[in-house]
Amino acid sequence: MPYTTEEGGRLNNFAREPKIYQAEPPDAGQQKSYFILGIAAIALVGALVFVAFSVSHIS
Template identity: 70%
Template structure:
């Protein structure tokens, strides 16, 4: 553990820094999957909002 000593003899403990790496851009297949999952998410949220409005107008 990397400790440092401050004024007055207090110890300060720093977290270990993670290894830095470059992220690769997504491939075309991954981009297509993101678009499909995003479309499914929009449809589900839209359906939930539609159901909520239709149920709330019944009473």
């Protein structure tokens, strides 16, 4: 663990910093996967809303 000494002889313990890297934009295959997952999520939410309204209107 990295320790530093401050004024008056106090020790400070700092967390180890993670390695920094630059994010890369998604390639064409990843963009296609994100699009398909987005459509699937919208369909799932739409189906859940439809089921909720169907069940709530049953008398």
